[in-house]
Amino acid sequence: MSRAKEFVPEVEQVLKSRGEPAYRLGQVYNALCSGLARDWEEATSLPKSLRAALQEEAPAAVLELTQLSRATDGTRKYLFKTHDGHLIETVMIPEKDRRTVCISTQVGCPMACRFCATGLLGIKRNLKAREIAEQVFVAARDVAPERISNVVVMGMGEPMLNYKELMLALKVLNDREGFGLAARHIAVSTSGLVDKIRRFSDEPEQFHLAISLHTPFEEERKEIMPVASRHSIAELMDAACYYVETTRRKLFFEYTLLAGVNDQPRHVEALAELLDHPLYHLNLLRFNWTDTGYAATSKPEAKEFLNYARELGLSATLRPSRGQDIDAACGQLAARDLRPQRATIPLVRI
Numbered sequence: 205m206s207r208a209k210e211f212v213p214e215v216e217q218v219l220k221s222r223g224e225p226a227y228r229l230g231q232v233y234n235a236l237c238s239g240l241a242r243d244w245e246e247a248t249s250l251p252k253s254l255r256a257a258l259q260e261e262a263p264a265a266v267l268e269l270t271q272l273s274r275a276t277d278g279t280r281k282y283l284f285k286t287h288d289g290h291l292i293e294t295v296m297i298p299e300k301d302r303r304t305v306c307i308s309t310q311v312g313c314p315m316a317c318r319f320c321a322t323g324l325l326g327i328k329r330n331l332k333a334r335e336i337a338e339q340v341f342v343a344a345r346d347v348a349p350e351r352i353s354n355v356v357v358m359g360m361g362e363p364m365l366n367y368k369e370l371m372l373a374l375k376v377l378n379d380r381e382g383f384g385l386a387a388r389h390i391a392v393s394t395s396g397l398v399d400k401i402r403r404f405s406d407e408p409e410q411f412h413l414a415i416s417l418h419t420p421f422e423e424e425r426k427e428i429m430p431v432a433s434r435h436s437i438a439e440l441m442d443a444a445c446y447y448v449e450t451t452r453r454k455l456f457f458e459y460t461l462l463a464g465v466n467d468q469p470r471h472v473e474a475l476a477e478l479l480d481h482p483l484y485h486l487n488l489l490r491f492n493w494t495d496t497g498y499a500a501t502s503k504p505e506a507k508e509f510l511n512y513a514r515e516l517g518l519s520a521t522l523r524p525s526r527g528q529d530i531d532a533a534c535g536q537l538a539a540r541d542l543r544p545q546r547a548t549i550p551l552v553r554i
């Protein structure tokens with residue numbers, strides 16, 4: 205139960221001060237991660253007096269759900285307020301046979317990618333493991349009796365800058381005694397912190413990894429992703445190679461197509477050389493509008509880019525954009541929620 209102790213330290217303190225038997229911690233952990241309790245009254249395996257004490261001293265929910273928006277394509281966006289008044293966002297994307305939750309790991313993000321709304325916010329703080337995992341629990345309550353099939357760590361923040369809390373949250377999500385989601389259904393996306401990519405490669409769980417590349421050219425990458433000044437593309441590809449050699453798992457490269465910036469044939473040609481490995485996969489995304497001064501490559505041009513990439517032997521896909529009408533698409537999180545809202549649905553207790 206050491207994972208539970210780390211995950212809910214304040215609850216453990218309450219149990220300890222009351223002299224509760226050791227197995228209570230397991231019951232609490234189960235009530236939160238498997239029972240998805242947001243109020244201790246729902247944790248009926250616990251004695252009434254303990255529920256009352258916990259209600260006072262260590263609430264079951266650490267995030268307050270302040271708004272739920274629904275896009276015409278069924279995508280749902282959750283706006284949460286943290287205990288210290290920060291706003292974070294989570295997105296649930298329903299597909300035919302999948303329900304994917306995209307979660308945040310930081311309040312804002314310090315990486316300042318030029319095309320990203322979250323990057324405009326700067327960084328306020330890292331989220332705790334419980335705040336990270338609870339985003340999934342709330343989405344799971346929302347879609348019940350259907351189940352969450354995938355978790356992607358691609359929301360607000362650079363997850364690798366919050367490594368310890370990230371890994372604890374993912375382990376809880378993966379834990380059979382916790383949320384119970386298979387590791388291969390969990391993916392983390394990084395802007396390319398090479399030391400953390402190596403560390404992640406050495407983790408025993410089979411979590412997937414995605415690297416945001418966005419251009420195969422050094423100078424261009426520095427322009428749109430300040431992190432590129434810290435790590436060259438050659439260093440990044442070394443770390444990528446370490447990941448696939450160590451894990452033998454597929455590695456995804458995220459590539460947001462920006463009109464006139466990184467969507468030319470010369471980009472495809474350079475990508476074909478750079479990503480020449482059977483375990484590398486190129487994920488093309490169309491840019492979702494943010495007031496950052498960039499524009500989206502048109503659909504036909506994005507398809508042409510994809511076709512040329514495939515022609516040159518790359519394993520590549522063009523991902524459909526989801527949730528655009530509620531600003532829930534990739535790179536759109538948070539900035540607009542500080543403004544008047546639209547397309548919301550009444551808040552239901554989930």
Ligand code: SF4
Binds near residue numbers: 313320321362394
């Ligand atoms: S794209 Fe990701 S890493 Fe870059 S600023 Fe946005 S949230 Fe941060």
